Amino acid sequence: MRRVKRKFIKINDVYVEITRIILALFLFTISMFLSKSMFQPRKTYSLVLNGNTSVDVSIKNDYTDAGFKFLENNKKIEANELKINVKNDVDTNNLGQYAYTYEVIYKNTTYTAKRIVNVVDNIPPVIKTDMQQVELFSCQKDGKLNIEYSAEDNYDGVITDKVKEKIDANKVILSVVDSSGNETTKEIPIVETEEPSPKISLNGREIVYVKQNETYIEEGAIAFDACENKIDDEVKIEGSVDTTKVGTYEIKYSVTSGTKTSVKTRTVIVYDGIINNPISPNRDKVVYLTFDDGPGRYTEELLDILKKYNVKATFFVTNQFKAYVPLIKREHDEGHSIAIHTLTHKWSVYDSVETYIKDFNDMNNIVEQYTGSKTNLFRFPGGSSNTISRGHSKGVVSAIANEMTKRGYVYFDWNVDSNDAAGANSSQIYSNVTTGISKRHESVVLMHDIKRSTIDVIEDIIVYGLNNGYTFDTLNVSSPTVHHHINN
Structure with missing residues (x-):
């Protein structure tokens, strides 16, 4: 019995050992599986923006996303x-917030x-001035200075009226703040300097025609010192006019401020009342007076002068000054030619052919409203030779000229420039016109x-023309177009 028991114990130990080995192998397999699962990296995906998630870009600048x-x-795909x-x-x-x-x-x-x-608008405005220094004169008791400058902003445009001194x-x-709060300042040094001469200008025309035995009315002059203070009361007038005697008289106007004196002279011509026009009609000496940019506040006065001498002209009209636009009717009714200049006289009409034609048609509708019919005559803003249109559309003037001609419209330039648009005074305008017409048929x-300077001298130009045998006429489709060379 003892031997059997001992044998049974040995067999049992073997089973225990085998079970332990099997269990160990099982646990090892499990641990290896778990280890492999735990240490195998899990795949993750992410969409990541380059740069910041919020960015600022200046208005009207191109934006390219990063x-x-x-x-x-973490590996790029x-x-x-x-x-x-x-x-x-x-x-x-x-301006605003957007999403990309x-x-x-x-x-x-x-x-x-x-x-x-x-x-965002983060660009400050720019103050422009050619003045390197500001002159201080003795008359500037109130501290007011004469400063010329302008201010422009990339978003607001021209903001000169917002500049503070x-x-x-x-x-x-000088300082200015745009609508986005960007501020610019500019400093200009002040220096004391010699005071310039006062300014004096005549009321009325520099050349006055008075019919013999009629009354000469003295219109006087206006004057300002260097600080733009009015000093009319200090103007001295020398000379007299005897309207009973035909002749040429001179009236001298002078004003003194400090140590400086300025002088102006008016010529008064007393004539016998006869306007000599030896050739009637004289088609060898024809003048077409043309007036651009109106009607305006001086147009009615101009019409009165033209009516006085029964002279007809051509008006290239606009809609710039709406209160005076109804004068188109009077221009037409009194026998003057009506032609189109532009609706607004903004250079944006040269953005495209379509833009120009729309502007033209809109103005022609207004002409029809006051005259009963449309016109087929026009003048380009700046003339057909203008170059400012290049900044709006390349070749646009040539394209407009071709298209308008196809549609039966006729455009006019000029061969005598009064230069009034460039600031010529009445005396210069008279000289420019009379010299110009004397060289041409x-x-x-x-x-x-x-x-104003043109209105002040137009009567003198008319009298010169009539006394020298010129015929004044209006433009029509068969008149000389005197086209300039188109530069765009």
Whole structure:
């Protein structure tokens, strides 16, 4: 019995050992499986924007997004393996907050990332002036200085009227703030200098015609000192006019401020009342007076003068000064030619052929409203030779001229320039016109009925023309067009 028991114990130990080994192998296998599962990296995907998630861009500047990266466990996946959609509502012409969104589809899963784009006005305005210093004169008791400057902003445009002037001990500080709060300042040193001569200008014309035995009315002159203070009372008048005797008289006007004196002279011509026009009609000496940019505040006065001498002219009209536009009817009713200049006289009419024609048609509708019919005559703003149109559209004037000609319209330039638009005074205008027409058989004269200096001298020009045998006429489709060379 003892031997059997001992044998049983040995067999049992073997079973226990085998079981332990099997269990150990099982546990080892489990641990290896778990170890492999735990240490095997899990795949993760991410859509990452390059740069900041919120950026600012200056208004009217181009915006280019910085892009993105698509990562698998921090390893970049090339774009050709992805399906990419971009949603972009960024408008850099308008202030505001916009979104630039990327949508990436990879392995049937969609990932999105959005960048906020803030279109801001962060550029300060610019103050421009050619003045290197500001002169201080003795007459400037109130501290008012004569400063010429302008201010422009990239978003607000011209903001000269918003410029503030501050006078310091030895400098002028100009400052301006745009609508976005950007501020610019500019300093100009103040220096004391010799006071310039006062300014004097005549009331009325520099050349006056008075019929014999009629009354000469003295209109006087106006004057300002260097600080723009009015000093009319200090003007001295020398000379007299005897209207009983035909002849030429001179009236001298002078004003003194400080140590400086300025002088102006008016010529008064007393004539016998006879306007000599030896050739009637004289088609060898024809003058076409043309007036651009009106009707304006001086147009009615001009019409009175033309009516006085029964002279007809051509008006290239606009809609710039709406209160005076009804004068188109009077121009037409009194026998003057009506032609189109432009609706607004803005250079943007040269943005395209379509823009120009729309402007032209809109103005022609107004002409029809006051005259009962449309006109087929026109003049380009700036003339057909203008170059400012190049900044709006290349070749646009040539294209407009061709299209308008096809439609049966006729455009006119000029061969005598009064130069009133460039600031010529009445005496210069008289000289420019009379000299110009004396060199030609047919003269198309450019003037502007919105210029005071032109109105002040037009009667003298008419009297000169009539006394020298010129015929005044209106433009029509068969008149000389005196076209300039088109530069655009």
